Amino acid sequence: MRRIEKKIDSLIVKEGLTYKKGDNSRIADLLKGEQNNICAYTEECLGRADKAEIEHFDPTLKSTNKDGYQNWFLVKAQWNNEKGSRARWLKHQPLLHPTAADFESRILYDRGRYILADENDIEARNLRGYLKLDDEELAKQRIYYILRLKEDISMSGLSNQDFINWRLTKPEYQNTIYYIRAIEEELGVKVNFDLVKTK
Numbered sequence: 001m002r003r004i005e006k007k008i009d010s011l012i013v014k015e016g017l018t019y020k021k022g023d024n025s026r027i028a029d030l031l032k033g034e035q036n037n038i039c040a041y042t043e044e045c046l047g048r049a050d051k052a053e054i055e056h057f058d059p060t061l062k063s064t065n066k067d068g069y070q071n072w073f074l075v076k077a078q079w080n081n082e083k084g085s086r087a088r089w090l091k092h093q094p095l096l097h098p099t100a101a102d103f104e105s106r107i108l109y110d111r112g113r114y115i116l117a118d119e120n121d122i123e124a125r126n127l128r129g130y131l132k133l134d135d136e137e138l139a140k141q142r143i144y145y146i147l148r149l150k151e152d153i154s155m156s157g158l159s160n161q162d163f164i165n166w167r168l169t170k171p172e173y174q175n176t177i178y179y180i181r182a183i184e185e186e187l188g189v190k191v192n193f194d195l196v197k198t199k
Contacts, residue, residue: 001098001107001114001181002104002180002184003098003100003101003103003104004040004073004099006069006099007034010030010034010069011030012027012030019054019062019063019067024054027054027072028053028054031073031074032052032074035073035074036196037175038178038180039074039075039076040055041055041073041079041083041098041133042075042076042079042138043179043180043181044076044141044178044179045176045178046076050076050077051077052074052076052077053074053075053076053077053080054073054074055072055073055075055079055080055083056071056072057071057072057073058089059085059089060089070099079132083130083131083132088130089130092129092130094122094126095123095126095127096121096123096124096126106118107127107133109181111143112139112142112143112182113134113139114128142179145179145182146183146187149183149187150187153187160188161190164177164183164187164191165192165195168193168195168196169195169196
């Protein structure tokens with residue numbers, strides 16, 4: 001997981017959208033665009049066949065006037081379900097927020113896994129457990145994904161950055177770019193989603 005950057009000019013805020021019982025597809029569609037079709041927590045691609053849900057990071061704010069854009073993330077339904085109830089939220093307090101400026105210096109990426117920069121950092125430890133960032137199966141998927149990507153790059157003859165840029169500009173390959181933090185840290189590249197918007 002990487003730090004989630006919320007847009008200061010988000011249409012969700014500009015349009016004054018609020019989460020309500022019933023249809024919240026406008027919020028979901030805008031979050032999906034802002035997150036580049038990637039689950040906020042697992043960093044997996046949100047494909048057409050995936051059930052995505054608006055996740056209220058702090059579930060105690062849901063249905064209150066304190067709930068809003070900074071608390072909403074689009075995630076795969078499975079991860080939202082596993083995240084659990086309010087009781088689980090309370091059990092994992094205090095928590096590092098996914099938008100914290102120091103997020104990536106406190107939760108480090110290390111060859112498919114997320115480790116703590118400081119073992120005594122309770123907020124980071126609690127977030128890692130709460131969002132299951134230490135899930136071993138997901139860690140294996142990240143490891144295998146990077147291995148496949150490295151093989152593809154090797155066969156392409158392109159540099160790491162040129163290969164990632166090329167895939168982002170090709171509609172048929174855009175959904176093959178996910179696990180963004182893993183890509184950037186393991187390949188030493190910048191994933192520039194603006195390339196998707198220019199083609």
